[in-house]
Amino acid sequence: MSATFVGMPPFPTAARQALADTQLRHNLAHATxxxxxxxxxxxxxxxxxxxxxxxxxAVKARALADLETNLVRLEESLTAQGATVHWARDAAEACExxxxxxxxxxxxxxxxxxxxxxxxxxLNEALQAQGIAAWETDLAxxxxxxxxxxxSHILVPAIHRNRAEIREIFRSKMSAAGKPAPDDLTDEPAxxxxxxxxxxxxxxxxxxxxxxxxxFAVAETGTLVVVESEGNGRMCLTxxxxxxxxxxxxxxxxxxxELDPLLRLLPRSSTGERMNPYTSMWxxxxxxxxxxxxxxxxxxxxxTRALADEVGRQALRCIRCSACLNVCPVYERTGGHAxxxxxxxxxxxxxxxxxRGQGDxxxxxxxxxxxLCGACFEVCPVRIDIPEVxxxxxxxxxxxxxxxxxxxAEAVAMKGxxxxxxxxxxxxxxxxxxxxxxxxxxxxxxxxxxxxxxTAGRLPGPGAAWTGARDLPAxxxxxxxxxxxxTDGGRAEGPxxxxxxxxx
Amino acid sequence: xxEERAQRVSRGPAREEILGRVRAALADVxxxxxxxPAPTPPPGAHLEGDALLExxxxxxxxxxxxxxxxxxxxxxxxxxxxxxxxxxxARAVVPSGLDLAVPGAVSDDALTSYDLDGIEAVVTAARxxxxxxxxxxxxxxxxxxxxxxxxxPDLHVCIVRTDQVVADVPDAVAGLDPTRAxxxxxxxxxxxxxxxxxxxxxxxxxxxxxxxxx
Ligand code: SF4
Numbered sequence: 001m002s003a004t005f006v007g008m009p010p011f012p013t014a015a016r017q018a019l020a021d022t023q024l025r026h027n028l029a030h031a032t033x034x035x036x037x038x039x040x041x042x043x044x045x046x047x048x049x050x051x052x053x054x055x056x057x058a059v060k061a062r063a064l065a066d067l068e069t070n071l072v073r074l075e076e077s078l079t080a081q082g083a084t085v086h087w088a089r090d091a092a093e094a095c096e097x098x099x100x101x102x103x104x105x106x107x108x109x110x111x112x113x114x115x116x117x118x119x120x121x122x123l124n125e126a127l128q129a130q131g132i133a134a135w136e137t138d139l140a141x142x143x144x145x146x147x148x149x150x151x152s153h154i155l156v157p158a159i160h161r162n163r164a165e166i167r168e169i170f171r172s173k174m175s176a177a178g179k180p181a182p183d184d185l186t187d188e189p190a191x192x193x194x195x196x197x198x199x200x201x202x203x204x205x206x207x208x209x210x211x212x213x214x215x216f217a218v219a220e221t222g223t224l225v226v227v228e229s230e231g232n233g234r235m236c237l238t239x240x241x242x243x244x245x246x247x248x249x250x251x252x253x254x255x256x257x258e259l260d261p262l263l264r265l266l267p268r269s270s271t272g273e274r275m276n277p278y279t280s281m282w283x284x285x286x287x288x289x290x291x292x293x294x295x296x297x298x299x300x301x302x303x304t305r306a307l308a309d310e311v312g313r314q315a316l317r318c319i320r321c322s323a324c325l326n327v328c329p330v331y332e333r334t335g336g337h338a339x340x341x342x343x344x345x346x347x348x349x350x351x352x353x354x355x356r357g358q359g360d361x362x363x364x365x366x367x368x369x370x371x372l373c374g375a376c377f378e379v380c381p382v383r384i385d386i387p388e389v390x391x392x393x394x395x396x397x398x399x400x401x402x403x404x405x406x407x408x409a410e411a412v413a414m415k416g417x418x419x420x421x422x423x424x425x426x427x428x429x430x431x432x433x434x435x436x437x438x439x440x441x442x443x444x445x446x447x448x449x450x451x452x453x454x455t456a457g458r459l460p461g462p463g464a465a466w467t468g469a470r471d472l473p474a475x476x477x478x479x480x481x482x483x484x485x486x487t488d489g490g491r492a493e494g495p496x497x498x499x500x501x502x503x504x
Numbered sequence: 505x506x507e508e509r510a511q512r513v514s515r516g517p518a519r520e521e522i523l524g525r526v527r528a529a530l531a532d533v534x535x536x537x538x539x540x541p542a543p544t545p546p547p548g549a550h551l552e553g554d555a556l557l558e559x560x561x562x563x564x565x566x567x568x569x570x571x572x573x574x575x576x577x578x579x580x581x582x583x584x585x586x587x588x589x590x591x592x593x594a595r596a597v598v599p600s601g602l603d604l605a606v607p608g609a610v611s612d613d614a615l616t617s618y619d620l621d622g623i624e625a626v627v628t629a630a631r632x633x634x635x636x637x638x639x640x641x642x643x644x645x646x647x648x649x650x651x652x653x654x655x656x657p658d659l660h661v662c663i664v665r666t667d668q669v670v671a672d673v674p675d676a677v678a679g680l681d682p683t684r685a686x687x688x689x690x691x692x693x694x695x696x697x698x699x700x701x702x703x704x705x706x707x708x709x710x711x712x713x714x715x716x717x718x
Contacts, residue, residue, distance in 0.1 A: 031699060048546030054543070065538050065540060068523050071526070166698055197705075201621070223683075235655065238655055239617050239656075257542065274690070277694050279686075281685065283682060286644075304525035307529035307530065308525075
């Protein structure tokens, strides 16, 4: 039904494919540009924004520093309010809990509120394997699910699709999943949203079981919070008889009062609104109102691994606003798919390695998917120092590969440099070689950098990964030392001695 | 049977193992750092009197909701006016605790979701209005009804008393009872999922009328 990220190539490979897709780059540039402007406007309205960020960071940091107490307290409050609490060490365990609850009600479908945690554990695929259809009800998730596609943005998972593509997906795919799209469907966003409303309404009305995530879980009271826009969340949280919420253990907030800074930070950072259209809060079972059977699945799935990293644990403060994606120059050009995870962009570049550890080439490539420009830290509402964690993770990746039999290209290059620089004759020989390479490469590569410098074309072999997405300035035809010797330190400037016609 | 199985899971090894991993992961954190008190967030917007109400109206309207102001004695007429465009014979769910004459009123006698889907409108009171963000908070007390009734019908008329309006989010959070189910509403349902173009009206009520009374 929906695709998965399993088997994605490492970031540089995936990024090169994405960069070649001009439609994607256009969609992304438009979308991230729009949302950046909206965010800047509403953040500018808040007098004490920096203090608010400090407070938001402090709430989450405090929740994590005493996580065991907070989790036990959350469990107690939830249980006291009539909810059943489950614990899941990993994705498979979490999926199994949800499937078991669904099966106990004999259903062959569940409706879902957009939730990063359920995407992370690949719940839809797990339920499908047990004959249970999981219907995504968020508009963007619906577009992704119907298109048999992958999400590419935390907040707007179909950010890579434009209206014409969405119309096509609705026309060709809706009928197989339920109520078909109307015949006169246009590509007006309002008309497309109307089609989604009609398509999903029958599912909301008949659903017995719903699955959600939660933006926050209050330890003190057992209150769960879902922040959304469309009302599909309210539908799922209110109409079905049974509600199963899959909640990462880092979502805990100690007290109800501490929701205040977070509720002020999230919508402005996320959609660029003063407040999102709908926020639902519920505390266990509310007699006579909404689902009368409420389950909460507390999921680890790598979070405790991230927590054990003293530098990296701050990433668990993330409230998934996606502001860091929207300001990231790398994300804006490559899109979310290149990161190979439901968590793309700057936060994905740190969260995936932190939760999954080192060793997988795809995950290991992520901390390098950044220019360390720092824009992500500046906008992060909970002040996660993403560049700091990126640098830290790069060193962990390097450490993890120290013993590798086949060294990484960077390692080879660095070793080569060390070898050459320790001996003047080797350096001189290397420079001659490089000058030769420069002549060859400038002849092969026709392009010029914006400054007018010649660029080397695609490098062969291990260097290809570097030049695939970047312009490599061609090495100068003559090394500094050769020039110095030839011109007597610039005193006798004259023509180069050989290969006068080489290069451009 | 289901309960039994669920209970067994919750007491099973996963819980102990996760808590053990958390403990081990945080071994470097000192007891003082663990017991950091809650921060004091900066104050929200400061607004009073007419400026407060004006801000509330401005911000609610900014999210494409319609605001009508009226005196308490004109409330019934103002609500009727908001419902009038639905035409003769249109029905509106009215929660049991809302003491107001509403044209086409239907009381919530165990209406099913399908019943609600066939009703055009709903009229409710509210718990708090937040001026700075243009938000209305329902805590689903007797004058607001259970959550489903203010969700499924396509038009929501929400009555907010002027003395319920507070300046900003911290003022609202301080006065709410977390054990109640709550819905925070800022404008009609909306999506920006298609090219980040905001479209009002997806699954929740596509039209929101706020009546500010007092
Ligand atoms: S890291 Fe910060 S900016 Fe990025 S999604 Fe998380 S909270 Fe938002």
